[in-house]
Amino acid sequence: MQNFLKTEILSKSLELLSKYPLCDSCLGRCFARLSLGHSNEERGKAIKILLLMEIDKAIKEHKIEDLPQIKEVLYNMGEISLTLYKNYFNDEFQNRSCYICDNRINEFKENFLKKALEKIGNNKTFVLGVKLTDELKNREEKFMVENQLFYYESIKNEIKRDVGKKLANMGFIPEFDNPQVELVYDMEYDTVIVFTKSKKYLAFYNRLSRGIPISSWVSKGGESLESLLSTQVVAPYSEASEYRIIDDYPLIIENITEKQVNLQGFHITVVSKIAGKELSTIFTIKPTRRLYRVTVYSDEEIKEGIKIYDKIYDIFIEAKDFKELREKIKNYQVISIDLISTVGKSKLVADTYIKKNFS
Template identity: 80%
Template structure:
């Protein structure tokens, strides 16, 4: 019985590491709900050491004749397999980045802790949140589903827990029911957003100007919508600041007084107070597709494009987000970009609240 249990866990780990480079934490997180009381890093390291021992035993007992078949596996195990590798191979060991976190999970935790401490100067109780990048969120979900990882834990939970423990050890008090502040780590911008017990409003906005971002930390000393309104704003999803936004995009705001605001090309409509599950839902839903109008310059005639003047054309491009759009138009001479519309559940939410 015990032998079969050991084999099942090791076989799944062997399967994962044969396909993906995984750091200790990200491998350990695949089995996070097993053996409570250990960190994911400890789990991952223990699994890798046991695998190395099993592989070494198989080599010494001549069960593995062609050693080249274990090279990829050792590369994917990372630093812990380096000495083992050099015992059997003379060539250079390949250092690979973790498929999930790109070897940055410690960096994320340290940055979150440092920035959270700066925000907690005047507070004692807290609760933590993490906003993953869309890319990491999608990659992690696909990884978990495709590999049927029933004991998996999100990287978001690991970061919140470990940073929370560090803050608690420094005298701050985790309080889930009635915290003084909520600290949300935005991974995309490497920034911590502080929410106090002020009222939050859901608003929708269009942006007809270019070059003015939502958040002050992105503006790098220039104008931002946050600065113009002198209040804290969080956009669950947005576009590059040089893109105009013609569809209705959501915005979470504190202390919005007016129901309708027009400022520097932004048109903002406040629709309701928001909290709890509604707020969580707004933050977890993204557009499935976005339609962009891209104005380009081309000396060659562009088929299916709208000719505006001489060598200037409008083309219409569907993309998941502005990063995918940039990839699609990277070989074109782009003059300007406008977001025309989005589709998916996010569109339904916008239509529901605005009506």
Template identity: 45%
Template sequence: MSKNSSAKWVAEQALALLERYPLCDSCLGRCFAKLGYGHLNSERGRAIKLSLLLEIDRRVKEHELPDLGEMKEILFNMGEVGESLFSHYFGTGFQRRSCYLCNDVLPQVKEDFATKALSLLRTSPMKYVLGVRLSPRMQELETSFAVTNGLVYYESMKAEIRREVGKRLSQLGFEPEIDNPEGELVYDMDSRNVEVIRKSQKTLYLYTRLSRGVPISSWYSKGGDSLDREIGNKIIIPFTEPSDVRILEPYPLVIEDYHEERKEVMGYSLVRTSTLGKSEFNLLMENKPFSRTYRVVFYSRERKGHEIYDGIQDTMIEARNYDELMEKVKSMNVEIISVDLIRTEGKHRRIRALLTRVE
């Protein structure tokens, strides 16, 4: 075995921890949770302890550890795993110590959480995710422990509980819905109660705007009129245009807990398409048009576009966004009458088609 092998590194790190802290199998294993895929942290921790136990016994037998008192603290901190070797060398007097991090309650917490969550799901089935709420003291203790000891492969206690309870519930026919949950089952470590927190549902609408001067958000409303105030629901806007621009191509709009199939209100035409999961929502929000085509109606004594009537003209202008459009129009030295968004280009069109089947 090479001096810098992973096994030797893990053993040295674990030994350093057990010299200072009593740790149960799960809490020791969690210090190396990101090493060795497919095993429970309790399995990792017990395997590490057994490996260290063999190494300690070898050192004693090879007379590399002349002072047997040096290994007492480590055996105490190993818990039940170290008791037999302690009895072999010291007889009686083994000290049973509670885990520094979880106070030996982790197995009980997982069992309790699974039982209570199962009861709730059988009574009121729902698409769910799991959550864990640590006490402030336990949260601070765990954070300090991981940072102080430089545990780069550490997994949080909350993550371990969520994963193992979720796996057990899945085996019983209640698999968590990570992407599009209806609610979260949160286990409180202090009260040992499970709280059901309903998630808001995000629905994708496509809208066109034929009116001018009515913004989507009340933040930008001058006269008090706005779409969000009218429908009374939270609106999330992936991208839009100033309120004086009519929008003739369907634009995306995400509305929370709103279920109207079709709505005509204040010049907006809203058409419900689909409910969004987390990944779909993120995909929608991260992809904006890279090019937009506007129809600009303007007045000019010079012929600069398509003549409509006595100096009133229109033209199509392509720009990355409204600000760039204004720069281009400014250079034309004309008087703007109105602006309409006609078409956009970009990856968002394919995403829109995927989510709504609308090209």
């Protein structure tokens, strides 16, 4: 079907749209490093219009022998292909959500802008950040690698840039080196984290008690590590609050001078001040695999487990993330879960910083 296309961009776009539904922005972002000065939405819409013209021409010239095979492409283009679809097919058009953003990219931008304006206060200079959900980050990385998209741009860069432009048009000033305020949009919790001009410290923590989350906004009326420390705390990655964490997990803490902190189930080791690229790097490095100790109740003997009392066993399970862990333990009666250790660059970072500061 692709032999009627003569440009690499159109050919690659047809290949992508044969497999994935993509909104204008997410398709355009596949070629974001080409034709600078245009938005990804403009790129994606232009590609779709030109592709529709090529498809229509190929149909009219009988270069597409199996007409039904083009249906998937038209479905995956979205509403822009509806007129052409009705010209050649009588059945109902399928509306599909974008594989990358679920048709929510404009919603993300609007939410970020609204919440940023609520929190920017009297600060004039700013810098923006976006923390993707693990699911979106992994899906986007897999999409980029599997399809060899050399000109791809992350969705978080698009969100930061477009929201930053709107703030700039309102009189606020982007300042990357020494901003008065840093606004980070956390997509998982649909909230904006505010870092004012203050000292940020990298720390590593162990959570030895269950039920205490890191951040106040996910605490259901109870305590959080943030409230216990009485300062802002951000975790680049974490575990559910009912899991104990034995391994060293990173934290970014504002304005703290102690080197070792112990309070209500947390042990915290503060290692150094952190800023700029070093801070950004910490947020991008996460474990590749995690080892959990899961305590379960079982009437039957669990041969691979360690019997600790009567019908209670400890089993050790390796998983990429909580979703994989949940799938592996779905047939067990779970009593408790502990994160024991991790594998990946994040472990190397923790070991390096702690050894450097406490050897």
